[in-house]
Amino acid sequence: MESKYNPTEIEARRYQYWLDHKLFHSTPDGREAFTVVIPPPNVTGVLHMGHVLNETIQDVLVRRARQQGKNACWVPGTDHASIATEAKVIGRLEEQGIHKHDLTREEFLKHAWDWTEEHGGIILKQLRKLGCSCDWDRTAFTMDETRSKAVIKVFCDLYKKGLIYRGLRMVNWDPKFQTALSDEEVIHQDEHSKFYYLRYQVVEEPGKYAVVATTRPETIFGDIAVCINPKEEKNQWLKGKHVVVPGVGRVIPIIEDRYVEIGFGTGCLKVTPAHDMNDYALGQKYNLKTIDIFTPDAHLNMDTVEEELQANVRKYHGMDRFDCRKAIVEDLKAMDLVEKIEDYENKVGYSQRSNAVVEPRLSLQWFIRMQHFADIALGPVMNDDIVFYPSKYKNTYRNWLENIKDWCISRQLWWGHRIPAYYDADLLAETGWDKYPDDKIIVSETAPEGNYVQDEGALDTWFSSWLWPISLFDGIEHPDNDEIKYYYPTADLVTGPDIIFFWVARMIMAGYEYQGKMPFKHVYFTGIVRDKLGRKMSKSLGNSPDPLVLIDQYGADGVRLGILLSAPAGNDILYDDALCEQGRNFCNKIWNCFRLIKGWETADTEASMGDREAVTWFTLLLAKTEKEIDDLMSKYRLSEALMLIYKLFTDEFSSWYLEMIKPAYGQPICQKTYDSTLIFFERMLRLLHPFMPFITEELWHNIAEREDGATIMSADTMDWNADELIAMDPKGEFLQKIEDMKQVITGVRNIRASKNIAPKEQMTLIAPVEVSELVRKLANCTIEVGKEKPATAASFIVGTTEYSVPLDQFINVDEELQKLQADLEHQEKFLKGVMAKLQNERFVQNAKPEIVELERKKQHDAEQRIKTIQESIAALKK
């Protein structure tokens, strides 16, 4: 075996082994089910660091569940990602000189499917490189037949229940992709913009102006009124008057509403019902008409402006909204209708997908009534039927549900599930879409007979995602089938907090609506992977490493370990290659441990006293660590659990235990000790396996003969009961004894280091009581018990016991005295602190007796130590 672990070949071989033996495949049986559904990545996406974090955590949970004897089933799949994919397909077609709207829906979908098949599933292949133990036989897609049927069925069902409706509403409109968005798809960002103060001439008082402050002067073409607060003093004179929209010439009334905030801006608000959510509300309240001045791609459309005003506005026709903003301001300036322009900070809504500025737009869309769902989904999370890790997200969740708004689920896209609503063709021709009567719409899973036209829209991607934990097991079409009954509810959901509303909350809603049960019992929210400067990783910054390159460099286990080591639930990770390096180094450590052990010859001799101590000690320590890891894992503290095993392996096992039992060069090791060592090694491999699957499976097959198809993922059947083992040393006295012994060894090594004495050179240790022969072995010294220490000795204290090492020519009395003096001061200061407590009557009276007792012991020990140090000082001074 090479002295360096080489992951590439082993990873490929081990993964194939798992696949060949169908070790990830699950079918219902008598065992407890442990189900995880993957947050489906975009079908055409590629693996990034966020996935690495997310999927690694899921794999850890799933593999561990298998080891616990559960029937683990991790279902993979991909999401059709309606907007994102459609955009990519459009982009590719544009490159070929083809425009989407030159194609029929069918032609476009053909291209989209081609693209999906070409790029789809790349990410799933990449997950295999990472070691993900998904049940690939179950791979699903949100637009495959089963999932699509579920979506359509649910739509129809909710429509029947009156929970889905069609309505003309102000929605968030993405002018780039020309579709409606849900509120959640709009990202509000702070913006440095301008506040324009425009003069609206008052008709009744020529020469006087109402000044309106706006951030969007380009919308004045749609102004229908100017609103003031009836209580605002300075604007009283405007009551009942009319003003002229500057540059447009439209005469509009002054209206009054308390919505206008007194003291803000000029107190005059321009009302543009077609292009602002609030203005729309005002328009409704006062029955104002709307003039929509934008095309779907947010260019100016002057055709909607009154004919008599066309001459004034025609020049703006067809302009982009932002170009128009500049143009109209310039023109108004020329007419002296701009009073001033101020810098202004405000929030602007951007489309999550296209990054275009969202335009509020009046449009006919499909919505879900969300209050019903909020009602069924709030309780289970608040009372921890579904547990969030970390729990702080409960607040976020509650906040959203308590202020729920209806969900706009229709998109003006082709790639997605087409809305199963049908319109009578003749009637539609008569009424148009807007005026088509609701009661003449047929919502049905299959197209009705006759001359009907299907709704042009597709559904929001999340409308299929919210069914994922159910639809993966065909639980919508067949709510009582064996699989859904066995695998649902799933165990853990691992995802980012950024999709708590998009996905997590809605899955809970759908879960209760369609299965009457929670979709998962635990939700583990990961943090965001950032670069080491704390910046979010993004393609545009180019600060996101390619996980596959990292896997090549550090091995999948190394990358997994790196990303997990510093990833407490909900905390962001500052990614640094150094993390993967640490992971790789650890793999190497394990590898070399194995080489060492494997290289030993065994002999059927009696175990030495030292061996027996070492074995007993490590047995206790391992059992104790196993329990601690169980506890940490049950609290989803994965990085802490991992760190605990890491330390157990590197510090306790490699640095201490192996050195304790290591036979002299060329000598054999006692068979019994060897067997115990292999057991320890195997148990640690098992503990490590969920985190680093490849190397552990490989070595597991190397430490013993295994049947073909056997795996480290199998349930633990070793004769090993941690609780019973720990009970052998109920008060931890033996463990403490070894810890003290390690300190003695460190003490000697310390002296060596400070005196530059080579490890090879044997030293003498004077101890007041018998010490383990392991001290002799690990500190390379002879031990003299109870011997008077010579003046030229360096000493150290473990607990209250003094040990000394004669140094003869190496001693530096001044240095030694200085050290002792410093130690003495430290101890005296400590004692003083303890005494202060003990002399405080209120402490002695009020504190718990065991606390007082402890302080007394501290006092006693400190006094003991002080005495010892003083004696040493005296001896040295002689």
Place this chain on the structure above:
RNA sequence: GGGCGCUUAGCGCAGCUGGUUUAGAGCAUCUGCCCUACAAGCAGAGGGUCGGCGGUUCGAAUCCGUCAGCGCCCACCA
């Protein structure tokens, strides 16, 4: 504007209902070592008045208040 959370060694963190030899690991740093498992390593070491101030208490990193800084989520002040 509302809500939530954070502030502990150079860095990113742990420290649960206050008391466990006067704050813990990891990484990084420093010193010495190629000692026949591993230099992707070994043996040692240094480093923090627990954001500031006030309070409760015999006792506070831990509880309460307040101030400051940071972050996240939600929200229609044009």
